[in-house]
Amino acid sequence: MMTTNLTRTNGTPDGLQCIARDITDQVRMEENQQFYLEQITKAHEEERQRISRDLHDSAAQNLIGVLHQLENFCQTDEFLPMPRLRLLWSFHERLKDSLQEIRALSRDLRPSILDDLGILPAIDWLVEQVRTEHKLIASLKVSGERRRFSPETEVTVFRIVQEALRNIVKHAEAAKVWVAIEFQDGRTVITIEDNGKGFELPESTGGLSRLGKLGVDGMMTRARLVGGKLTITSTPGSGTVIETDIPA
Missing domain, CATH: 3.30.565.10 (Histidine kinase-like ATPase, C-terminal domain)
Incomplete structure (x- = not known):
């Protein structure tokens, strides 16, 4: 609201002029924007949590199973030629690196320490x-x-x-x-x-x-x-x- 004093030519007060602006729509728009931002952020965090859980419970566990099978195969098969054995162990190390990357990504998306x-x-x-x-x-x-x-x-x-x-x-x-x-x-x-x-x-x-x-x-x-x-x-x-x- 803006207020202006009205005076006569001789300087004596004659009245008051008030100009008001309805900002209801502006306030409502800002409130709606805040609400949508909150909902988007909440949905984003829920999706991060879901992906983090899926990486930990599915992809990481599957890789652990493959690693154990590969270890057993390399350690129990006595007839594997040495070049193939070295190749299989190199695959094993690459899988271990991939597992560490998946675990790091899962923690980065939603570290359990924050919730716990x-x-x-x-x-x-x-x-x-x-x-x-x-x-x-x-x-x-x-x-x-x-x-x-x-x-x-x-x-x-x-x-x-x-x-x-x-x-x-x-x-x-x-x-x-x-x-x-x-x-x-x-x-x-x-x-x-x-x-x-x-x-x-x-x-x-x-x-x-x-x-x-x-x-x-x-x-x-x-x-x-x-x-x-x-x-x-x-x-x-x-x-x-x-x-x-x-x-x-």
Whole structure:
């Protein structure tokens, strides 16, 4: 609503003019958009969970069975020529590698530690992956009174941290990563910082998509879905800081 004072030519007040704009449709549209985003995100996570379970219960178990059969065959058949035996053992090693890749993919899609133990052990697992698999110096610091979030919020926080660490590993050229979780009264702040090459931030968040940084745009969307806010600070040559503030 906009209000304007009406005055006479001699300056004395003569009335009040009010201009109001009905924003009901705009509010309804924003609420609908929020609802659809929540439903899409929920469906996405359910599909991830289903695929992860299928990979673990079906594909991985089938490979384990084939590996055991191949081992028994190689160890019990005394008449196999040595060249064929070496070839079969090489197949065995390749199958083992494939099994490890399937297990890693299953964990990445939906790690059981998140559902079983909660967000803190799950984030600790992500940080440990950065240390062991990518050889970065990575640390996790937790302060305040620890608590669990709702399942939806825990999944959201996990995906934000997962995407941030993935971006650091792939693009930042960093040597060190710091993850901090601060539990405050009624809110939690998650900070991910690296000492990588940084990047030039666009003037608006919409520019992130145009720059090809869809992962960052997705993290911001996830934070909004749980009523939170995600901010990024970055300068070329000075690393990047991602801070997520959620009401939980």
